[in-house]
Structure formats: C-alpha cells, structure tokens
Amino acid sequence: xxxxxxxxxxxxxxxxxxxxxxxxxxxxxxxxxxxxxxxxxxxxxxxxxxxxxxxxxxxxxxxxxxxxxxxxxxxxxxxxxxxxxxxxxxxxxxxxxxxxxxxxxxxxxxxxxxxxxxxxxxxxxxxxxxxxxxxxx
Amino acid sequence: xxxxxxxxxxxxxxxxxxxxxxxxxxxxxxxxxxxxxxxxxxxxxxxxxxxxxxxxxxxxxxxxxxxxxxxxxxxxxxxxxxxxxxxxxxxxxxxxxxxxxxxxxxxxxxxxxxxxxxxxxxxxxxxxxxxxxxxxxxxxxxxxxxxxxxxxxxxxxxxxxxxxxxxxxxxxxxxxxxxxxxxxxxxxxxxxxxxxxxxxxxxxxxxxxxxxxxxxxxxxxxxxxxxxxxxxxxxxxxxxxxxxxxxxxxxxxxxxxxxxxxxxxxxxxxxxxxxxxxxxxxxxxxxxxxxxxxxxxxxxxxxxxxxxxxxxxxxxxxxxxxxxxxxxxxxxxxxxxxxxxxx
Amino acid sequence: xxxxxxxxxxxxxxxxxxxxxxxxxxxxxxxxxxxxxxxxxxxxxxxxxxxxxxxxxxxxxxxxxxxxxxxxxxxxxxxxxxxxxxxxxxxxxxxxxxxxxxxxxxxxxxxxxxxxxxxxxxxxxxxxxxxxxxxxxxxxxxxxxxxxxxxxxxxxxxxxxxxxxxxxxxxxxxxxxxxxxxxxxxxxxxxxxxxxxxxxxxxxxxxxxxxxxxxxxxxxxxxxxxxxxxxxxxxxxxxxxxxxxxxxxxxxxxxxxxxxxxxxxxxxxxxxxxxxxxxxxxxxxxxxxxxxxxxxxxxxxxxxxxxxxxxxxxxxxxxxxxxxxxxxxxxxxxxxxxxxxxxxxxxxxxxxxxxxxxxxxxxxxxxxxxxxxxxxxxxxxxxxxxxxxxxxxx
Numbered sequence: 001x002x003x004x005x006x007x008x009x010x011x012x013x014x015x016x017x018x019x020x021x022x023x024x025x026x027x028x029x030x031x032x033x034x035x036x037x038x039x040x041x042x043x044x045x046x047x048x049x050x051x052x053x054x055x056x057x058x059x060x061x062x063x064x065x066x067x068x069x070x071x072x073x074x075x076x077x078x079x080x081x082x083x084x085x086x087x088x089x090x091x092x093x094x095x096x097x098x099x100x101x102x103x104x105x106x107x108x109x110x111x112x113x114x115x116x117x118x119x120x121x122x123x124x125x126x127x128x129x130x131x132x133x134x135x136x137x
Numbered sequence: 138x139x140x141x142x143x144x145x146x147x148x149x150x151x152x153x154x155x156x157x158x159x160x161x162x163x164x165x166x167x168x169x170x171x172x173x174x175x176x177x178x179x180x181x182x183x184x185x186x187x188x189x190x191x192x193x194x195x196x197x198x199x200x201x202x203x204x205x206x207x208x209x210x211x212x213x214x215x216x217x218x219x220x221x222x223x224x225x226x227x228x229x230x231x232x233x234x235x236x237x238x239x240x241x242x243x244x245x246x247x248x249x250x251x252x253x254x255x256x257x258x259x260x261x262x263x264x265x266x267x268x269x270x271x272x273x274x275x276x277x278x279x280x281x282x283x284x285x286x287x288x289x290x291x292x293x294x295x296x297x298x299x300x301x302x303x304x305x306x307x308x309x310x311x312x313x314x315x316x317x318x319x320x321x322x323x324x325x326x327x328x329x330x331x332x333x334x335x336x337x338x339x340x341x342x343x344x345x346x347x348x349x350x351x352x353x354x355x356x357x358x359x360x361x362x363x364x365x366x367x368x369x370x371x372x373x374x375x376x377x378x379x380x381x382x383x384x385x386x387x388x389x390x391x392x393x394x395x396x397x398x399x400x401x402x403x404x405x406x407x408x409x410x411x412x413x414x415x416x417x418x419x420x421x422x423x424x425x426x427x428x429x430x431x432x433x434x435x436x437x438x439x440x441x442x443x444x445x446x447x448x449x450x451x452x453x454x455x456x457x458x459x460x461x462x463x464x465x466x467x468x469x470x471x472x473x474x475x476x477x478x479x480x
Numbered sequence: 481x482x483x484x485x486x487x488x489x490x491x492x493x494x495x496x497x498x499x500x501x502x503x504x505x506x507x508x509x510x511x512x513x514x515x516x517x518x519x520x521x522x523x524x525x526x527x528x529x530x531x532x533x534x535x536x537x538x539x540x541x542x543x544x545x546x547x548x549x550x551x552x553x554x555x556x557x558x559x560x561x562x563x564x565x566x567x568x569x570x571x572x573x574x575x576x577x578x579x580x581x582x583x584x585x586x587x588x589x590x591x592x593x594x595x596x597x598x599x600x601x602x603x604x605x606x607x608x609x610x611x612x613x614x615x616x617x618x619x620x621x622x623x624x625x626x627x628x629x630x631x632x633x634x635x636x637x638x639x640x641x642x643x644x645x646x647x648x649x650x651x652x653x654x655x656x657x658x659x660x661x662x663x664x665x666x667x668x669x670x671x672x673x674x675x676x677x678x679x680x681x682x683x684x685x686x687x688x689x690x691x692x693x694x695x696x697x698x699x700x701x702x703x704x705x706x707x708x709x710x711x712x713x714x715x716x717x718x719x720x721x722x723x724x725x726x727x728x729x730x731x732x733x734x735x736x737x738x739x740x741x742x743x744x745x746x747x748x749x750x751x752x753x754x755x756x757x758x759x760x761x762x763x764x765x766x767x768x769x770x771x772x773x774x775x776x777x778x779x780x781x782x783x784x785x786x787x788x789x790x791x792x793x794x795x796x797x798x799x800x801x802x803x804x805x806x807x808x809x810x811x812x813x814x815x816x817x818x819x820x821x822x823x824x825x826x827x828x829x830x831x832x833x834x835x836x837x838x839x840x841x842x843x844x845x846x847x848x849x850x851x852x853x854x855x856x857x858x859x860x861x862x863x864x865x866x867x868x869x870x871x872x873x874x
Contacts, residue, residue, distance in 0.1 A: 037177070037178065038177070059178075060149065060178055060179060060180050061149055061150070062149040062153040062178075062179050063178050063179075065153040065156055066153075066156075066178045066179060067177075068156070069156055069161065069176065070177050072160075073175060095150055095154075095314075095316065095317065097153060097154055097156075097157065
C-alpha cells in the first residue's frame with residue numbers, strides 16, 4: 001500500500017486554505033500550505049507534492065500564473081498536476097485561459113468557492129492517471 | 138497591418154494568457170541595471186527600461202553553446218537544443234529587433250546555422266517602444282523603427298498601448314486573449330503620431346552615416362586609431378554587449394583518456410589579442426590599435442559591403458559598458474573632423 | 481477682422497469651463513458685422529461682469545473660439561461671408577456645449593425656429609433693451625451649467641457602476657468565499673473537533689465584519705460623490721473636530737501604546753467646509769495613523785495657517801509607504817501588502833481625497849519607510865464676510 005498522497009495548497013487567504021486543507025485531510029490526503037507564489041515554489045521543490053492547488057490572485061492579480069510558469073521551468077516540477085482555483089475569471093468577465101490550450105499547462109480549473117465534491121473527484125481521477133502512467137511508462 | 142489597442146491595466150492579464158505560447162521573459166531590474174529573465178511575477182517586468190546589459194542575442198547564440206558530444210562507442214551525440222522550449226521575449230526595443238534581423242542575415246544567409254535557426258523558431262518577439270536616452274543613436278542608424286521581426290509591437294500611448302500585429306503567431310496571441318483588446322480610435326492614432334514625432338526629436342546623440350564607409354576608407358591611416366588603441370583595454374565588453382557582434386570561437390573539450398568530449402562555441406571578440414592569430418603563430422592584428430580599428434571598420438564599412446547596411450544599431454550599449462569610456466559617436470565625430478569631439 | 485478692445489481684459493481661461501470654478505466670470509463672444517451693435521453688446525455684458533470679446537465676422541469668431549473657450553456666443557444671423565446659421569453649426573462642431581443666442585433684425589417665426597433647430601438656445605430680436613439681452617444670457621448660462629452638471633453626473637454614475645462591479649466581485653467575493661468554504665467543510669465533517677468548530681465560526685464572524693466594513697465605507701464614498709457630506713460651506717472649527725476624533729480613538733491607541741498628540745491651536749482653526757465630511761476625512765487619516773503605527777509610537781495632528789489656507793498635518797511614526805505606492809495610494813481598494821495583514825477596506829484614503837477636493841482643497845503625503853508618514857490636508861481658511869474678496873459672480 002502506498003503512503004498518502006501529498007497535496008500542496010498555494011493561497012494567500014488562510015481561511016480558504018484552512019477549510020479546504022481540513023477537508024482534504026479528512027478525505028485521506030496529506031496537505032501542505034503556502035501563502036504566496038514564492039513560498040509555494042520553495043515548498044513544492046522541497047516536498048515534491050503529488051498535486052498542487054494554485055490560487056491566482058495573491059499579492060498581484062496574476063501571481064499564480066507566473067508561479068505556474070516558474071514551476072514548469074523547474075525540471076522536478078515540470079509534470080506535477082496543477083489545479084487552478086480562483087475567482088479571477090468571475091471578476092474579469094470575458095477573460096479566460098483554457099487549461100488544455102496552455103503551453104505551460106495546468107490540468108483543471110475551479111472557481112471559488114470550490115465545490116468540494118467535484119474537487120475531490122477530480123483529484124482522485126488525476127492522481128489515478130499519474131499512477132497508471134507510472135506503471136506503464 | 139492589424140492594429141489594436143490594449144489598456145495598460147490589462148497588461149498582466151495579457152502576459153498570463155501569453156504563457157499558453159511559451160515562457161514569458163521580460164527585462165527585470167538587477168542592481169540598478171536591466172537584464173532579460175524569465176518572469177516570476179508580472180510586476181518584476183520593467184518595460185520602461187533604457188537598455189539591458191546583454192542584448193537578446195544571448196537567447197539565440199548563447200555565450201557557450203555545446204554543439205555536440207562524442208563518446209567512444211556512442212559516436213556523435215548532437216546537443217540538446219531544448220527545441221521544445223518555447224520562449225516569449227516581451228519588451229524588445231526596435232534597435233534590438235533590428236539587431237536580430239541583422240543576425241538573421243548572417244546566420245541564415247549564405248551559411249545556414251541550424252543552432253541559431255532552431256532557437257529563432259521557438260522564440261516569439263514582442264516589441265515595445267521607448268524614449269531615447271543620452272547614449273541612444275538608433276535614429277541615426279535607422280534602427281529606431283522596424284516593420285518586421287516581431288510578432289507584436291506595443292506602442293506606448295500613455296494609459297494604453299497601440300498594438301501592431303506582425304505575424305500569424307501574433308494574431309493568435311491576440312485571439313487567445315478574447316476580449317482584452319479593443320479597436321483603435323482616431324484619438325489613439327493622433328496620439329501615436331504625436332508621440333512618434335516627439336520621440337524623433339528627443340534624440341540627443343546623432344551620427345551621420347551617409348558617407349561614413351567612404352570616410353573610413355579615406356582615414357585608414359589616421360593617427361586617431363593609435364589614440365583610441367592606447368586607451369582600449371581589449372576587454373571585449375563592447376562585443377559582448379553588442380546586439381550584432383557574432384564572432385565565435387570553437388573549441389573541443391576532451392576528457393582525460395580521450396575517450397569522450399564535446400565541442401562548443403563561445404563568444405569571441407575581435408578585440409581579443411588572439412583573434413587574428415593563425416596557425417603558425419602569425420598574428421595579423423597584434424597591436425590594440427589595429428584591433429580597435431578593425432572592429433569599427435567591420436561594423437561601419439565591411440558589413441556594409443557584405444550586407445548593405447552597417448551592423449551597428451545605435452543602442453548605446455558599448456558606450457555604457459566600456460570601462461574606459463570610449464564612445465563610438467565621439468570616435469566617428471573625430472574621424473569626420475568635427476570640432477570638440479573627444480574620442 | 482477688428483477686435484474691439486473690450487472693457488475688461490480677456491485672458492485665456494485656465495480651465496476649459498469657466499463656469500465650473502465658482503465665482504469666475506463667464507466668457508461671451510459676440511459676432512456681428514455691425515460695429516455699433518458689437519460695442520453696445522460689449523458694454524451691456526461687461527457691465528454685468530462677463531468677459532466679452534467681439535468679432536466682426538463669423539470666420540474671425542470661429543478662429544478664436546478654441547483659444548478663448550467661451551461659454552456662450554451671441555451671433556447675428558444676417559452677416560456677409562459666413563452666415564449666422566453656418567456659424568452656429570461650426571461653433572457646435574468645435575464645442576458641442578457652447579450656448580448660442582441669436583440676434584436678428586429680421587425676426588420671423590421661421591428664422592427663429594430654424595436657428596433653434598440648428599442648435600441655438602434662444603433668439604433676441606433687434607432692437608432689444610439691455611435687460612432683455614441680460615435676461616436671455618443669464619438663462620442661457622444657467623442652461624449650460626445644468627447640462628454640464630448632468631453630464632458630469634452621468635459620467636460619475638457610469639464610473640460608479642463600473643466600480644461597483646469591481647467592488648462587488650472583488651472585495652466582497654474574498655470573505656464570502658472563505659465563509660462558504662468553512663461552512664461547507666463543517667457540514668461535511670462527521671465529527672468536527674469542538675475547538676476547531678469554535679475557531680472556524682469565529683473566523684466566519686470576523687469575515688462577515690469585514691464585509692460590513694466594506695459596505696459601510698462604500699456607502700460613505702457614494703454619499704461623498706453624490707454631494708452629501710460635502711455640500712455645506714459652513715464655518716468648521718477643526719480644533720474641535722480633531723479633538724473629538726482623537727477622543728474616540730483613545731482606547732484603540734492605548735491598546736497599542738500609541739500616544740495621540742493634539743497640536744491644533746487652542747483658539748480654534750476655522751475652515752470652510754462640511755462638518756460631517758471633514759469629520760469623515762480626518763477620522764480616516766487618524767485611524768490609518770494608528771493602524772499602521774508601531775507599538776509605542778506617536779500620532780500628531782498640527783496645522784500651518786496662512787490667511788487663505790489651513791494645512792493640517794496628520795503625522796505618524798509608522799511603517800511608512802514605499803515610493804512606488806505613492807501614486808496608487810489614494811485609489812480605491814488600494815492596500816499595502818504588509819506583514820501584519822492589517823484589516824481595512826482600502827477605501828479610507830479614496831474617501832479622504834474625495835472629500836478634500838470637493839471642498840476645494842487637496843491631500844498629499846510625505847513618507848519614509850520604517851520612519852513614518854505625514855498626510856497633509858489643504859483646506860480653505862474661513863474668512864469673515866468683510867474680509868472675503870469680491871468674486872464677481874455673474
């Protein structure tokens with residue numbers, strides 16, 4: 001049996017982080033938290049999470065996107081699944097980055113507040129995919 | 138040509154969308170100077186920079202470029218060009234784009250260079266306009282405006298940009314952003330024209346290039362070159378920072394035992410003492426004066442003969458970088474016999 | 481073209497709308513080929529305090545319009561060269577808001593109607609008495625004032641609407657998302673730890689307080705822009721105002737060991753303004769000075785006076801404001817990212833700035849990081865009626 005998967009939440013709102021972290025922990029995951037992009041990058045490099053939930057609007061409106069760029073430039077983090085969790089698209093109508101179209105991809109997008117059931121389902125799916133890829137490279 | 142407008146407050150959103158097409162690099166500040174780097178956050182970008190230390194050529198002709206490796210039993214292994222690494226250079230000034238267009242002539246003209254080509258294909262160029270400072274003379278070198286070599290070009294209109302689309306990729310970038318761009322208004326055009334003409338008048342440094350190759354020819358034996366040569370340190374900084382200096386040296390790095398090794402090319406400079414040394418030990422430009430003279434002649438006359446235009450773009454980096462303050466515009470003025478010029 | 485020297489000098493107005501500055505006389509141009517008529521109009525209008533300039537022909541008048549930026553034009557319909565009707569059309573092309581009064585010696589209903597249809601505000605048939613001219617001019621200028629004001633209001637409504645969208649989506653979303661997330665998780669947990677439950681409910685309440693504060697500040701800003709809190713022009717004693725504000729913050733300051741110093745002159749500091757608006761303004765500055773201060777620090781309020789102005793300084797020994805934020809400081813929702821995560825709505829300074837400018841004053845800041853900040857508010861000093869200069873209201 002493998003150990004619990006590690007999920008990193010990068011979000012500058014401690015309340016949001018706390019709530020989602022508790023839920024994910026209760027659902028069987030180990031959760032790490034980081035309060036901004038720089039810290040998120042540092043923790044990700046050190047801990048190698050299995051999946052990252054990335055907020056976009058932190059100190060800057062588009063901070064999260066650039067943190068994703070930095071992560072993709074880091075060889076160890078190039079392929080880690082990243083879910084964007086943000087209310088940015090709700091706040092700027094007409095603006096949207098389709099996850100699939102991205103060159104520096106993120107794997108899914110969730111609007112805030114997050115539907116926890118859907119989030120959990122998507123996390124399970126994505127981690128299962130990674131597991132399959134590892135077994136049959 | 139398609140023209141659109143983008144309010145400046147949306148620039149960070151645009152830069153985020155750009156990540157679909159590659160890593161976004163832009164000028165960032167380091168210790169009071171500027172350099173092109175991958176961005177960690179949009180606010181690091183300094184689009185109002187005067188010039189970067191190194192020109193964008195470092196993306197296409199890296200200071201040290203491994204060409205291939207070889208190993209006993211394995212044969213030749215071509216270098217990994219990271220050809221799947223897409224980069225977007227956001228914020229190139231016209232002079233630098235002009236410089237890249239010149240490098241295109243050199244590396245894809247008579248001798249097609251696959252290393253340069255692979256990188257050129259994977260790097261997108263977004264230009265940004267600028268206000269000349271006291272070292273800029275790109276207007277004199279006709280490099281203050283480019284009509285090709287960019288995917289998008291942003292003209293600053295105060296609180297918004299006038300955006301010119303240069304290629305299909307640039308068009309895709311605009312389409313990907315959906316509703317961020319707006320149509321251009323007559324006020325925008327009027328503002329652009331006004332600023333464009335104001336910028337032309339803002340140049341403080343002027344260099345007349347019209348009969349310059351001929352003057353160079355006539356002044357081949359001028360004592361000026363000894364004067365400049367005496368000051369020059371042959372450090373090569375001017376070549377390193379020049380957008381169009383492309384001289385390179387090729388050397389093999391062989392492991393002890395000679396079972397494997399690699400070949401790489403590195404930046405070279407005609408100012409280095411061994412630049413004109415050939416097998417047998419003969420050095421055609423042993424003195425510094427002759428080497429300094431060579432560089433000027435290549436840039437302003439030799440290149441003209443070969444490619445039809447001087448390779449100097451007037452960016453002012455050499456003036457900025459020279460540790461002994463040799464100023465190309467002053468050297469040329471002295472050559473022209475202009476009073477009060479101090480080379 | 482002969483420009484008859486008007487009785488009053490005609491400087492180019494400093495701002496494009498002379499009537500927007502209270503007390504500044506309106507600028508009127510008169511276009512008539514009849515010299516006697518020009519002189520007579522100039523005399524009549526100058527006497528009422530207007531700035532007048534007259535022109536012999538339509539073309540001369542049109543040439544000067546963009547430079548003079550007049551509020552009103554009195555135009556003769558029948559002139560050689562460019563006709564009065566064409567002058568009307570061209571004037572409106574240059575300035576759609578200019579008020580045009582037509583004078584004509586051939587007053588038929590048709591001519592009058594045609595002129596009005598082409599954009600004239602009213603017409604005066606010749607011959608007219610000075611009072612008749614003055615009356616129509618006065619009505620025309622009043623009309624212009626109303627039009628401009630309603631356009632201004634429309635612009636502000638539009639801005640308000642757009643900002644409201646930003647406000648609703650941005651500022652309110654964040655705390656609401658946090659509350660929702662907490663409550664959703666609590667609902668799903670089978671056996672929530674009582675301590676955690678308690679902590680989370682506390683956090684939810686704190687976030688709802690945050691929403692309340694934002695709504696309150698937003699309403700204040702809307703009131704200021706709607707003219708409430710700023711429309712009174714009364715004598716306000718700032719010494720009293722400041723003293724009252726400092727008193728309300730005594731407890732908060734004491735909690736952080738911050739000293740509040742009132743250096744306002746004991747004899748009082750009268751300024752022109754709206755009592756409520758000024759209270760809101762200084763309340764915002766004082767509470768900022770306390771919030772962004774260091775423990776054991778100081779807040780000092782003082783004033784420098786000249787006969788015309790009072791410049792009130794609110795100085796703190798706090799974290800200071802980095803240079804790069806200075807320009808953005810007074811914008812809405814601007815918050816400095818500080819380590820303490822000081823609670824706030826980001827509207828305080830926007831409100832303060834708005835109030836100050838509505839009262840004919842301004843607000844500025846000097847600051848040094850880790851040393852402190854000083855906010856300076858310029859306000860008009862109150863002058864007793866016999867001291868006040870004539871403003872020459874038209």
